[in-house]
Amino acid sequence: MATVMMTTGTAQKRRPGGKNRKTAGDWLILAIAIVIGFFIAVPFLMILINSFKSPADYNASGPLALPTEIYTDGIVKFWERVNFPEKLWNSVFISGLVAVFAVVISMFNAFALGIGRIKGRTWIVVLILLANMLPQEVLLYPLYFMFKQVGLYDSQWAVIIIFTVIQSAFGTYLLASVYGTFPKELLEAASLDGASRWRILWNVVFPISRPTLSVLLIFFFIWTWNEFLIPLTFLVSNATQTVPVAITVLQGDRLMDVTTTSASALLGLIPTLIFFLIFQRTLTRGITAGAVK
Structure with missing residues (x-):
């Protein structure tokens, strides 16, 4: 009788064709x-x-x-005025290196915090969380003074170092929580087989967490690409500037060419759109991997 009632209730929720009724x-x-x-x-x-x-x-x-x-004169005008291929390469170079460096550093830090269980883990995670909450405007003068002293001002490596630290702080906070729930049975089995911590990281932890790392890589690339304030402050020379900074040359105090500015925004949007479309399947798999498992 109970089976009949359950079958009847299920049939009532479905259409004759077998599809769920919205x-x-x-x-x-x-x-x-x-x-x-x-x-x-x-x-x-x-x-x-x-x-x-x-x-x-x-x-x-x-x-x-x-x-x-x-x-199309607006697109041609912006392309030639700012030397767009050069700015495109600068953005790809900075964003790509930041994404790779930040993911690797985040993985190392999270492995030590989430799996290595080093002393003071909670306080370190709290400090990383507080660092993520600081606005970039607060960091500008200390960073400017520091990189001026070491001779990296107006260098792309200054921006790469800054964003690697900023993005890896977020990545460490996120991955530390993920690695904290890592199956202990796998780690214990690897240890019994004589695997070192380095081998456990690369042969056990890294393959399983690859979808999450792929998502972080995509987000870090896009976030760094769209950054404006710090590149504007530290990249003074025209040859080192990124695409978002190059767009500002079209805006004056009292006059702005709307059509050329729109064309520049379109050119700046197309690379990130192509990047997103290429890695869309990777992003979807990475986001849903945790829910499926």
């Missing part, structure tokens, strides 16, 4: 997601539309109307 709550969540997605997409659509407008077309029709003709 409730009012499901439709509400879907509607909210569509509205949120619309508001997220609007700025990108405006950038795309205004990137191919002439200044006269923009002044005549405004920012929301479609361009009457395709105008």
Whole structure:
């Protein structure tokens, strides 16, 4: 009888075709997601539309109307004015090295805190958390003075070192919590087999935590790419500047070319969009790996 009732209840929740029937709550969540997605997409659509407008077309029709003709002089003007390939390489170089260095340092730190269980682990994690809460404006003058003294001011390595420390602090805090729940049976089995801590890290911990490390790598790259304040402060020479800093040369105190600025924003957005699309499957697998396991 109980089996019949359970079968009947399950059948009532399903359509004749075998598909689950959507409730009012499901439709509400879907509607909210569509509205949120619309508001997220609007700025990108405006950038795309205004990137191919002439200044006269923009002044005549405004920012929301479609361009009457395709105008590419704004993209060409920005490309040649700031030497965009050079700025693109600077951003890729800085963001790529920061992402790799920060992930490796985070893994080492988290292994010592989460698995090695060093003394004072709780206080170290608290200090790392407090460091993540400091705004960048507070760090500007001490960092400027320090890198000026060691001769790294106006060097890309200054920005790489700063963001490696900042990103690895977040990565250490996150991975320490993950490694703290690591299966002890695997570690004990590896120890009984005579594996050293270095071998346990690379042969046991690293392969299992690879999805999480991949997610951190992607986020660190994108976060560093979008940084503006510290690169603006430490990269003074035109040859060392990144894409976000290069976009500011188009803005004056009293005048701004909206169409050229939109074109520059589009050029700055395309590399990160391509990077995200390439690693989208890796990001999805990394985020869902913990839930599946």
